[in-house]
Amino acid sequence: MKSPFSLCAKGEQLLVESINFSEDHCIVRVRVSNHLLKTSQIEGFADYLLEELPGLSNHHCHNYNNQPFTQELKDTELAHVLEHVLIELITLKDKSIRNLAGSTAWNWRESPRGTYDVEIACTNKYVVKETLAQSIALIASIAHRAKETLPVFNNAGATILAPIPAHAFSN
Numbered sequence: 001m002k003s004p005f006s007l008c009a010k011g012e013q014l015l016v017e018s019i020n021f022s023e024d025h026c027i028v029r030v031r032v033s034n035h036l037l038k039t040s041q042i043e044g045f046a047d048y049l050l051e052e053l054p055g056l057s058n059h060h061c062h063n064y065n066n067q068p069f070t071q072e073l074k075d076t077e078l079a080h081v082l083e084h085v086l087i088e089l090i091t092l093k094d095k096s097i098r099n100l101a102g103s104t105a106w107n108w109r110e111s112p113r114g115t116y117d118v119e120i121a122c123t124n125k126y127v128v129k130e131t132l133a134q135s136i137a138l139i140a141s142i143a144h145r146a147k148e149t150l151p152v153f154n155n156a157g158a159t160i161l162a163p164i165p166a167h168a169f170s171n
């Protein structure tokens with residue numbers, strides 16, 4: 001069962017399909033309706049996000065080009081952004097958590113294009129649920145803000161933001 005609930009930019013949807021908890025981590029499976037959408041296509045996105053969450057500039061990131069996250073943020077997948085925003089918000093919420101690990105993976109031979117598994121080393125369901133909703137709301141609002149500065153986005157569809165459906169949570 002798909003649980004579409006959020007639009008991010010240009011009428012693109014970011015859907016949370018499931019959230020699975022195991023002993024030492026959780027995996028949030030999301031699907032981005034436009035699998036080619038990257039932050040570089042949303043002008044100003046990286047700057048706005050860093051303004052909202054300056055702590056992101058201290059994040060470590062293992063990426064293909066081995067570049068700092070602030071650089072990577074300028075041209076990366078929205079699911080990867082979600083991973084880092086989640087980590088940042090969880091860390092801000094619970095100061096006792098340090099160096100929270102995360103990763104974003106995809107395999108579109110096995111799952112539909114645009115499907116990503118965002119893994120976070122957090123098993124607190126309440127914290128994950130709350131910060132996931134906040135993370136997506138933040139990403140959506142920043143994409144919308146960036147949109148307002150860009151004439152190319154003038155024809156974007158209606159924007160909707162709704163809560164995460166309860167059935168997205170398993171276990």
Ligand SMILES: [Zn+2]
Pocket residue numbers: 060061062063069080084
């Ligand atoms: Zn990263």
